[in-house]
Amino acid sequence: MSVESPMRIAVFVSGTGSNLESLFESFEGSSTAEIALVLADREAPGLDRARRRDVIAGVIDHADEAAIIELLESHQIDWVVLAGYLRRIPSEVVARYPNHILNIHPALLPQFGGKGMYGHRVHQAVLAAGESESGVTVHLVDDEYDHGPIVAQRKVPIEPDDTPETLAARVLAVEHQLLPEVVRAATEGRIHVEDREAWIEEAAGRSS
Numbered sequence: 001m002s003v004e005s006p007m008r009i010a011v012f013v014s015g016t017g018s019n020l021e022s023l024f025e026s027f028e029g030s031s032t033a034e035i036a037l038v039l040a041d042r043e044a045p046g047l048d049r050a051r052r053r054d055v056i057a058g059v060i061d062h063a064d065e066a067a068i069i070e071l072l073e074s075h076q077i078d079w080v081v082l083a084g085y086l087r088r089i090p091s092e093v094v095a096r097y098p099n100h101i102l103n104i105h106p107a108l109l110p111q112f113g114g115k116g117m118y119g120h121r122v123h124q125a126v127l128a129a130g131e132s133e134s135g136v137t138v139h140l141v142d143d144e145y146d147h148g149p150i151v152a153q154r155k156v157p158i159e160p161d162d163t164p165e166t167l168a169a170r171v172l173a174v175e176h177q178l179l180p181e182v183v184r185a186a187t188e189g190r191i192h193v194e195d196r197e198a199w200i201e202e203a204a205g206r207s208s
């Protein structure tokens, strides 16, 4: 029986790295997937989370598509995950990893997304719009911010007295659950895309 080598994941961060942390915890001891590389567009706490685990980590020039591709290829990366990464991925990198780059966004896309919509601003806009619920989106990355096919979404209730901070915390807790689920599906080959529609095939043996 051939023992397949684990799928190798690169995670891009720009900040705290709490989503990266939930990925590390989720794949701890996994034989089917591993976080092999953590990159950031600046020195960020997320890089230290990787260094503490002896995972290769470093700062990149976010616009240097050749260097990014060289890094990903030389580390035999299969999947790229953007976890709080604030830069647009160069088109050449997207083309090199078609439908193999995932991003997590703290709102129900296609609303409340796009250039400049990140962090506090997202939750402020959702509350200002008088929404009754927000949520988390994980999508495949294309050449535009927060625009590729949506793979999974999970709703989050809005409380009457919510501030952007209280809403952000409630959304982040759901991010930490949804992202590992989607990345696991990705590494198990259970994400399917047709035209601009994407979906997750349930794991075999799980009751639907």
Ligand code: GRF
Pocket (backbone or CB within 6 Å): 013, 014, 015, 016, 017, 018, 019, 020, 046, 083, 084, 085, 104, 105, 106, 118, 119, 172, 175
């Ligand atoms: C998260 O809310 C994520 O959805 C957004 O940026 C934040 C990153 O948080 N893209 P962290 O760095 O993973 O803690």
